Amino acid sequence: MTGERGVRRPGRVLTALLCALTAAGLYGCSGSGPSEPSPRPTTAPATSATPTTPAAGISPFTGLPAKPAPVLAVKIDNVPAARPHTGLGAADLVYVEQVEGGVTRLLAVYSSHLPGLTGPVRSARESDIALLGDFDHPALAYSGAQTALTPLLRAAPLDLLTESSAPQAFRRSAQRPAPHNLYVSPGRALAAAPGAGDARDIGLRFGPAPPGGTPVTTSTVRYPAARYTFTWSPADHAWHVAMDGREARATDTGPLTPETVVVQHVTIRPSRFHDRFGSVSPYSETVGSGTALVLRDGRAHEARWSRPSAGSGTTFTTPAGAPLPFAPGQTWIVLAPRS
Template structure:
């Protein structure tokens, strides 16, 4: 049979097209892109310890601050739990002696003290912190000043102090009133978290004193002929070791020496309207020295009202940042007291 050439060409063309179509249908398929599973795990949320500036897990340290009027008589030493305090103020009292207003919030020991009586400047110191204050009593007018604040007062001998303030057996009276600190805090969590008092840097190295200060290996503070503490920088501790009356190591009840990350010295005026009882003038301003990491920066302190926090600024008006850690605040009288920073 004779095949028409035109027909053969057409059939061949159809076959070629069909093969091309089939080739397109049966070729390799595109490889699907694999799905991405992230492996990054966000770090736990954090917050700042309000009275230390240290980084802590979020939703912790929700408790109020506990303040106490702590004895500094020789027979009261070593004090209970003082090495755990976040912030400690040293103030002049009668006879040239000093006492402490100490605050615990981030590290509450079972027992603190010994506590003594309240003084007229204490409401101005304690009020901005909120929370609770424990003390042994005092002149009625001074007690009324303290009660006339938003602070919860726990006074030895009162109903509120039952089972919480007590006499200890290792010291003689009146230097033996202990405070059940952990129990007090557990009973008053409803008072809320303590507010932050000072500005903090992220580390010792980034604190204002370390960045802009001058070398200061020791700080000598004179309140009177009876009280003149010294702070000496210790590189191993990365803090300042405290000595009473120039040379006696100031020890904790746990056997270590009292150490501070930050030492703040504020010269203050003294009001003598209460006779032999000096009242440190807190709603005021004055010179300040802030020491951290072996360096000291000079500046000013200001407190505008009883409720206001203390503001620390350098000589150019820039706010001073403390290093994360505990802070001791020395308040020698500007008339009759002194501060010497040794390079």
Template sequence: MDPLTGKKPSAAGVLAVKVENIAAARPQVGLGSADIVFVEEVEGSLTRLVAVYHSRFPSRLGPVRSARSTDVVLLPLFGTPGLVYSGANRKVQRSIDRASIRALPRSDRDGSRVAPHNVFVDLDAIAAEAELRPARTIGWTFAAADPRWAAAPKDGDVSGRVGGDRFTFAPAGGRYVVRWNGQPYADGDSGTKATTDNVVMMSVKNAPDGNADVNGARSVRSDTTGRGTVVIYRDGRRLTGTWQRSAPSKPLRFLDGDGRDLPLAPGRTWVLLRG
């Protein structure tokens, strides 16, 4: 069983990509191929996506933007993943250089898009060149069926806010179609809508990280170590539990009230970091 998807194991490593998530960046390309997507709050109540690829690497992906301090604590969950990003301020870059992350900065431009929303990468080529380590367990468990899920309350359309953005997940064909502020993530090349099998909403602590953008808006760091409430949605049902992670290098577990792991549905997962 693959540690990131619960499906057929892949021998490939892990690449995380910082994907821009504002109106000017739409439509994104390659997002629907991600095995895991984390939604983080950044500055000015905006959000940015950390798309994690392991089973498939799209040949075109973007727009890629800069890294944030949240990534430095979050990404060592995967061992030593590659991080594809376009720039970082000096403080964040120093933290990345010291972390268990392989920095893979890129600045390849798509002339048909307006800067700075035009950095696109060939992730398949990067994966072939990067000499990534195999994926390791991240603490997640998967099961196609489980008695706790069979008895869980039904819940249709799922909705959650991160920063100033609302994300909704509408059931469709056994999965959820992902929407941002009411608009589906339709791939800019293929038109295919991004879907997920699991929606995970983690309550985290947000705090200013000492950085700010050019307009003076303070950047936010979401802490994904410690513990907090988690709400998981799959198969049109909902369960509430606790997330737990003792350090950046340690697994992230989702537990029920008895301390047992809550299994995700095999497939893709979107995680909302809600501060």
């Protein structure tokens, strides 16, 4: 359940504060993050056969009951040294983006539920600015950015949160080496971002599965130096995520199990920025249109995506042009290289 800003999920926040008083590291807790589970809701609201604009009291990000609440996006490290992650199970949406060297990072979006901690937190990229344009001035927690990119981030409709600007929201873990040891408390982060806008319609639709589709047990997406495999679990009625051949887990909630996975084929081109080693940063183009594959209920559905502008929302439709509903729950959107 979601309450007022700064007091949501009080048991988890209280646990984090108590741990902070007792020891160092991630609020002094053992492991790489919170130890108590924070499960996502599993009961979907009644839906009609035709997906519609999210009704009052329903999250536009998950299709599940939720109170209006501000949006926090967190840029998350995803090299093997950064795993297992913390807090991903509570995210409404998880985006997968390619970065330098052909590896990936995650952009987790929170509104319905806030975990005690999430991370490890890493730096922002130019692609994040356009990607978050749909979200009506969200807060963005990240570890920093290239000097040349900072003016663009500051000019964007974002509440920017870093270890320097909101030190009370971030913690370093003594259990991991830098730079894979920075974590953020979403509750404290949003308390430091009073201008963050509430969740709004970003074009997603939820409802019963559309007719057709192809039965699928596993689906794999490959990047130059990363691999994601999604395996359908009838028992969990969700997809189990594997990264580079190993089960993906969160330290606080266990296996990562989104109800819907969207493989969104986008153009990934060089940007004008590069990392400190001289590697050019890729830019994933999320404005435009293209093909997608929507995985839900053990089936794969061919789809089209369209986003005319950075603030227009992204719609997913069947090849015939009808809205393609997602299964209520967490959705992963994998920004995969266009073939």
